Amino acid sequence: MKEKIILKLGGSVITDKSSGECKVNKSVLEKIAVELASRENVVPVIVHGAGSCGHPEAKEHHLDKGLDHTNKAGIFITHRAVCSLNDEVVNALRASGVEAVGIHPLDACTAKNGRLISFDSSPVELLIQNGVIPVLHGDVVMDIGQGACIVSGDQLISCLAGKMAVDRIGLATDVAGVFDRDGNVIRHITRNNAGGLEIRGSGSTDVTGGMRGKIDELLLLAEEGVESELFHISRVSDFLDGRDNGGTRVSP
Amino acid sequence: MKEKIILKLGGSVITDKSSGECKVNKSVLEKIAVELASRENVVPVIVHGAGSCGHPEAKEHHLDKGLDHTNKAGIFITHRAVCSLNDEVVNALRASGVEAVGIHPLDACTAKNGRLISFDSSPVELLIQNGVIPVLHGDVVMDIGQGACIVSGDQLISCLAGKMAVDRIGLATDVAGVFDRDGNVIRHITRNNAGGLEIRGSGSTDVTGGMRGKIDELLLLAEEGVESELFHISRVSDFLDGRDNGGTRVSP
Secondary structure (H helix, E strand, O other), X not given: OOEEEEEEEOHHHHEOOOOOOOOEOHHXXXXXXXXXXXXXXXXXXXXXXXXXXXHHHHHHOOHHHOOOOOOOHHHHHHHXXXXXHHHHHHHHHHHOOOOEEEOOHHHHEXXXXXXXXXXXXXXXXXXXXXXXXXXXXXXXXXXXXXEEEEEOHHXXXXXXXXXXXXXXXXXXXXXXXXXXXXXXXXXXXXXXXXXXXXXXXXXXXXXXXXXXXXXXXXXXXXXXXXXXXXXXXXXXXXXXXXXXXXXXXXXX | OOEEXXXXXXXXHHEOOOOOOOOEOHHHHHHHHHHHHOOOOEEEEEEEOOOOOOXXXXXXXXXXXXXXXXXXXXXXXXHHHHHHHHXXXXXXXXXXXXXXXXXXXXXXXXXXXXXXXXXXXXXXXXXXXXXXXXXXXXXXXXXXXXXXXXXXXXXXXXXHHHHXXXXXEEEEEOOOOOEOOOOOXXXXXXXXXXXXXXXXXXXXXXXXXXXXXXXXXXXXXXXXXXXXXXXXXXXXXXXXXXXXXXXXXXXX
């Protein structure tokens, strides 16, 4: 019996966020593709962040604050940036023999004041059933409250997990896990200890809330009974094989 | 009061179907873009066919007959071909100052045995409301009956018109209208005269039924009370301005 998993690839992992320009980490993508191609025990849905291919554009056009009659061109510009990254992810997977196809949230989702209110996941589910790996991404989404908004890959995971029966969720990031103020990985977060945690933030451009936003999404997921794990990208094979990945587990 | 219209650009109009390879008619796209950019009386949704960028791939992988465990790569290959055409259409519109963005049916629709059964049109409607022109296209769509199928631009129009309040629908093609056997344009088709018509077929690769398939879609639309017009691409300005375009009207 194959496990159905969602694997999130952080924007900081698959792009270089230091320069402020879209720069894809192709070598990382190739490694992840090889890992996925060799796994027969899992059926993955891939969700990736935007990193340097989308966040700077979203910020420049302040789409996180919605539309204001001056920034509608930002919809296309931001969407194109993150779609070009999505193309690279899909191409890397396909080059390793993974039958992947990109799915763009702008086409299928709507939001209200930044939170998804509609997302028909049936194309994603039918792709999986037919042996095709859908690759989704954080994206601009039209918004009935504020015109448009940015929906993070983390929010998408949360939404997808609420619709599909998923066995495991993993978030591969550029850090070993969620760090406390002293730089130690917090191995386990639950609703009970989340409030008191001192979490170290992210330094780069991120319009979707960085690590604190991520934890909030994962806690929402945990409230629905879905556990997730956050770990360093170098431990992705441990996650895929179900071994300890040295990261942070977020559970109900 | 602006009119809400759907303008379908036939695959034979915006691509060269003679060679069997994807070849975009950029000069035609530029002319259409200029027409649309100068119109303030209409709010268009653009839908285009695949022409030589998608039909040959769909045929090679026989996606019109569904998935059979040998052809799932055809989903990506066909989708990529028609998305590359969609990029060209969007870029041509944007180059003329039309705020356009591509929307891909694979991401948002599902079908059953070749007919659409789900399509959340709210992203399309919200784009229009915010002054952005959505550009959709005939596409591969996942199918709960046969795995995958090809949904024509004509079927999409029909589906969209059933969901949105549309004032007028126009199909710009490479012919002056629907021809009878003697080569004369049939000016008016209704359910009453449709059965007895001798309609001249299309010569090139078309996995979605050519002119006969088009008429069937437009008759379905007419049954729902929505009239449509089919005319030569050179008459698109007549259509946009609401003048006689010399083509075929399909009405209830």
